[in-house]
Amino acid sequence: xxxxxxxxxxxxxxxxxxxxxxxxxxxxxxxxxxxxxxxxxxxxxxxxxxxxxxxxxxxxxxxxxxxxxxxxxxxxxxxxxxxxxxxxxxxxxxxxxxxxxxxxxxxxxxxx
Amino acid sequence: xxxxxxxxxxxxxxxxxxxxxxxxxxxxxxxxxxxxxxxxxxxxxxxxxxxxxxxxxxxxxxxxxxxxxxxxxxxxxxxxxxxxxxxxxxxxxxxxxxxxxxxxxxxxxxxxx
Numbered sequence: 001x002x003x004x005x006x007x008x009x010x011x012x013x014x015x016x017x018x019x020x021x022x023x024x025x026x027x028x029x030x031x032x033x034x035x036x037x038x039x040x041x042x043x044x045x046x047x048x049x050x051x052x053x054x055x056x057x058x059x060x061x062x063x064x065x066x067x068x069x070x071x072x073x074x075x076x077x078x079x080x081x082x083x084x085x086x087x088x089x090x091x092x093x094x095x096x097x098x099x100x101x102x103x104x105x106x107x108x109x110x111x112x
Numbered sequence: 113x114x115x116x117x118x119x120x121x122x123x124x125x126x127x128x129x130x131x132x133x134x135x136x137x138x139x140x141x142x143x144x145x146x147x148x149x150x151x152x153x154x155x156x157x158x159x160x161x162x163x164x165x166x167x168x169x170x171x172x173x174x175x176x177x178x179x180x181x182x183x184x185x186x187x188x189x190x191x192x193x194x195x196x197x198x199x200x201x202x203x204x205x206x207x208x209x210x211x212x213x214x215x216x217x218x219x220x221x222x223x224x225x
Contacts, residue, residue, distance in 0.1 A: 046215065089155070098162070
């Protein structure tokens with residue numbers, strides 16, 4: 001079955017630097033991959049979706065890459081701010097039925 | 113208000129009791145999902161629904177029942193609550209378009225004593 005691995009250790013970076021989070025998967029290549037943000041006590045919020053035929057997607061300070069050969073997605077936040085501190089979840093499609101498989105998430109702390 | 117809501121936000125119940133968690137969305141999204149989130153397990157799918165009167169099991173359906181008589185509502189019932197069902201429960205919805213992104217409710221924190 002498909003498995004997803006995200007950095008289990010929290011990532012601490014200085015304000016203004018670029019944060020890079022990793023999502024690795026095994027087995028089949030998903031048709032698309034999504035990134036969500038989750039704040040404590042709240043539900044996940046959708047950020048970006050990238051399809052298997054796309055290498056890179058950008059939205060404001062966010063950038064996602066998708067390497068189907070390495071079976072990896074990288075999520076970048078440039079010019080990071082303390083408000084970017086949250087847990088970031090990676091999710092892959094589980095086939096043709098609209099279900100998602102979720103990673104455990106990586107906690108990001110941006111220090112002022 | 114527009115969006116996806118869950119009620120109650122917090123619930124404490126005793127082992128063996130029946131509990132129903134409510135989920136309501138105002139977007140007329142076709143798909144709705146119930147997840148539980150536990151430390152070390154991440155989000156796990158309990159049940160999902162592709163449309164009214166169409167539901168299917170997810171990864172961890174045992175001990176749960178769902179129904180979907182109306183597009184906007186997707187209640188989750190724990191028929192006889194157990195301590196292992198102590199968790200945070202999230203409802204989500206998704207439209208039929210090509211976006212595939214899911215929109216989550218605020219969650220219900222359930223404690224079974």
